[in-house]
Amino acid sequence: MSEEFDVIVIGAGPAGENVIARAARGGLSTAIVEESLVGGECGYFACIPSKILLRPVELAAETGRTPGLGPGMIDTGAALARRDEVVSNLDDTRAAAALKEVPAQLFRGRGRLAGPKRVEVTLADGGTARLTARHAVVLATGSRPVIPPIPGMAEANPWTSHEATAVRTVPRRLAVLGGGVVACELAQAMHGLGAVETTVLVRGQALLERLEPFAGQFVADSFVTSGIDVRTGARVTRVERRVRNGEVTIHLAGGPPLVADELLVATGRVPASGGLGLDTVGLTPGSPVQVDDSMRAVGVDGGWLYAVSDINGRALLTHMGKYQGRLCGDVIVARAKGEPDDLPAMRDVTTASGVPQVIFTDPQIGAVGLTEAAAREKGYRVRVVEYDMAAVSGAYVREPSYRGRAKAVVDEDRKVLLGVTFVGPGVAELVHSATIAVTAQVPLERLWHAVPSFPTVSEVWLRLLETYGL
Template sequence: MPEVFDVIVVGAGPAGEVVAGRVAAAGLSTVIVERELAGGECSYWACMPSKALLRPVDLAGEVSRVPGMRLDGPIDAVAVLAHRDTVVSNYDDSGQARWLDSAKVTLVRGTGRLTGARSVEVATADGGTRTLTANHAVVLATGSGAVIPPVAGLAAARPWTNREVTAARAVPDRLVVIGGGVVACEMAQAMRGLGSREVTMLVRGGGLLDRVEPFAGKAVARSLTEQGVDIRLRESAEKVERPEPGGVVTVRLKDGDTITAEEILVATGRSPATGDLGLESVGLPESGPVGVDDSMRATGVADGWLYAVGDVNGQALLTHMGKYQARIASDVIVARARGEADDRPSMRDRADRVGAPQVIFTDPQVCAVGRTEAQARAEGFDVRVVEYDMGQVAGGYLLGDGYEGRAKAVVDERRRVLLGVTFVAPGAAELLHAATIAVTAGVTLDDLWHAVPSYPTVSEVWLRLLEEYGL
């Protein structure tokens, strides 16, 4: 017989857990289905372990810029990997399971699949099958998976993705990285900083980080090159060979050159994990992102019972945005279950429209929110751009002789508000939330003039940007 709950959540990553916790706290009976570890990609194979690997490299760079400070020898990679294991709870999700239990959320371990309206069939970890039925809502929160490009021999060579590189048991002597995006840049820097003798990046395009302002990618490329990373632009792999499992990898390039390495990391993008979700059973395409409206309800599904949050809807593949969408969806579900109004401002997605905030944890860090200059112009805004050298801010002097950075603000001249802001500098991540508030809330430049930054901090760059604008 079907087991009946008010809400079924498929996927126990950060977004799924937020939905489950919030609807259960509101008194709705809730079940969450997870086929791997409760806590999801971010907790075990992405955000958390990658930052644990990057933090020592970041700190080493910071120390090197301060006169009188020095590192005695290389970073202890063994200790860093051990700390990574602590950060990911040694890949044990019992703590997450206990939290779900305390939140009165039923955890079902297995693979969930839609079989019709409000119905989910679970192939359980013990080989059985459970049928779940929802009174009010089913929420898809299955995340995304790494894309392996169709390069001859690549899949057979068992390349690393974000999962294998963040879970590495040792630092490879030589590493080839395919890609020039966030994972590629972060992990190239981490592995080089932790002891890889050779790191080679194969980048199909003409620069790194092509989704942010061009100066950001150039700054990161300069930093990686100075650290010894070999960046090959407009280059790609034509064939990959690994004759022996676990042996050396040979990569043949389109120009005929070859590279050998202990490991090859593929970081060429991600796709929503929807291929085996049974979407066709409810009239949706069987693969690809699940389209949603601004309340996170799946479009094209009658009666509005299906929701999709996080990477699975393809809107912004970022953990914090998935959790934001989850808060919206859960509050809408609760309101509708109670027969209450579901149209409060907090119940509609606004952040995805203006541009999600993102930090790329390289050294220098790249921090951006809103539209780039190119995006703003393409959308027809009356744009004015102001930039400032962050190394000229008083707070920057205190961070060392080699402190460099740049800030860029994209202004809507008609409304005199910020459309986008980018900071590229060591340790700039903590500046981003102020920019996120300004962009999302549409704070005018005249009002920002009265938000006085403290001295001497790098946040004084806000004052300098406004002065460059002419206030």
């Protein structure tokens, strides 16, 4: 089978779907290749199901802190059933049907580059499709979890986020290796749903070390209060699981072994660029695909290859992949039609100015832009202001025992925000206001006139600016 399209996308996750939607909107014919589920890892095994599993845990914690409500009781079976509903029981029929409406032609199978503008697809039925792109091929294959090379680890069949978010039976004893976002979110979700003995093994000295230090400390305190055992400076030397699906023994340097029913490994992800035929176009297999700010691959003759989302290594976040997909699709359309391709909306500025992120633990963390340490390392002359979010009227109304903190990093030369971090219940909804302020480089004297409603937690903006001196 040989066919020709204007644009071919390998990977039908959120980023790839956004590319073809914008390309089709511009009148280009599109094809998309997917070897697993249409909708990608995010919709079935990552962002969406993990947040669904965290939601009852969050609400149970809030009801326990709210006068007039008793401690929240979680029905684990109902929570898992809700997860199944949201992920469509891992059935992508509706998602695949939606591609026809774009319109885009779906090829189910494993796609790889086979030279300039050529894609070879090993189809699910065993056949082969050879596709040619008139204008562009876009790589949108996402990332894969890293399993550290610890003796016995691979043989022990540890969980990754894939298995944890698709769990059928919550283990009573769970060990979590890692201290980043995935480790923290899934440790809290599993603990709340029935993993009564949850132990988090952190190689470093704190949780969430890439964020402001107080953020990880708030989460660590919450973990300890709820009964999660957090061990920093932990080094795993060997892992054993003698019987498949039996208990796992984790040997630790300088201490007794830890025995658990399951081991969840959350030590990072790497771009899924292996086996994509990158060598056929002069790129290094297994490495991130370097791109310019229009998502065009660097070092490929003819400028026809693009890479969006995790595979380019810029920011491993779904919303950033979708953002890149939108601008990439628009750039491809413009170049195909010979129209200007350098409009402001056609370049990635967010990666450099302020990538937003939410960690859906209890308490939540919302952050955008640079931390204080990162800003100083880049040479900015900064001033930092912090505020106790519990002192905001809206926070007290929400919960009398509200705990949280806000921090703003100010560029003193330009009087604009470089970064903002919020920690506290429900702060996810504050992040976009911070993202606008950081990305648009709103002068503080102008931001002062953005009046927060009373009594809401967003009043923290006023308090931060007052603390600064406005």
